Amino acid sequence: SAVISQKPSRDICQRGTSLTIQCQVDSQVTMMFWYRQQPGQSLTLIATANQGSEATYESGFVIDKFPISRPNLTFSTLTVSNMSPEDSSIYLCSVARGPLGDGYTFGSGTRLTVV
Amino acid sequence: DAKTTQPNSMESNEEEPVHLPCNHSTISGTDYIHWYRQLPSQGPEYVIHGLTSNVNNRMASLAIAEDRKSSTLILHRATLRDAAVYYCIPTGGFKTIFGAGTRLFVKA
Numbered sequence: 001s002a003v004i005s006q007k008p009s010r011d012i013c014q015r016g017t018s019l020t021i022q023c024q025v026d027s028q029v030t031m032m033f034w035y036r037q038q039p040g041q042s043l044t045l046i047a048t049a050n051q052g053s054e055a056t057y058e059s060g061f062v063i064d065k066f067p068i069s070r071p072n073l074t075f076s077t078l079t080v081s082n083m084s085p086e087d088s089s090i091y092l093c094s095v096a097r098g099p100l101g102d103g104y105t106f107g108s109g110t111r112l113t114v115v
Numbered sequence: 116d117a118k119t120t121q122p123n124s125m126e127s128n129e130e131e132p133v134h135l136p137c138n139h140s141t142i143s144g145t146d147y148i149h150w151y152r153q154l155p156s157q158g159p160e161y162v163i164h165g166l167t168s169n170v171n172n173r174m175a176s177l178a179i180a181e182d183r184k185s186s187t188l189i190l191h192r193a194t195l196r197d198a199a200v201y202y203c204i205p206t207g208g209f210k211t212i213f214g215a216g217t218r219l220f221v222k223a
Contacts, residue, residue: 001161031209033210033211035213042200042202042213042214042215042216043159043213044213045210045211045212048209048210092158092159094158094159094211096209097161100208100209101147101164101166102164103147103149103151103161103164103211104161104211105161106151106158106159106160107158108157108158109157109158
């Protein structure tokens, strides 16, 4: 299955600034998924990113706050904009392991702390 | 998406089998049942999946009820490295929606 490299692994940022998280996959994939995991919580899907089209956001997440780029079939970025302490979370990307139904592979995550 | 019910936590002794239950009574006929686990400070890791028949792989076994409204993840011999949060996720589409999962504690 695909191997995901996510950068940075962690960061501490000032409130009001933005951070861009990169997700690199070692094979071409149609869809990439971005998740947020708040402290002590489960994962919440932020959006689905397809190459060549705008990302599809889940309820409660908007493009202005979490712009996503998907320039090719192996790469995506998630930006957390105008950060506040409430954005302190782990952000993860995910891709399919294979055909539909075979499950997903996750990156190791970006641990973001906003001060 | 089918709703799931899992115990908040379970405890096991090392080298003993562990049966992690999941109730998914609203599962649709085409939903696969996926199990993931998340070790501390890591992203979720795929464990196993199935549709109707029981499944085995090197990590675990998955027993699916005949009516598919429940399933059980079986770790045959728990080790300390198996301490993690285990998520049961029925899904028929492209999205993987996580519930709260079961935190497994393994005692030496």
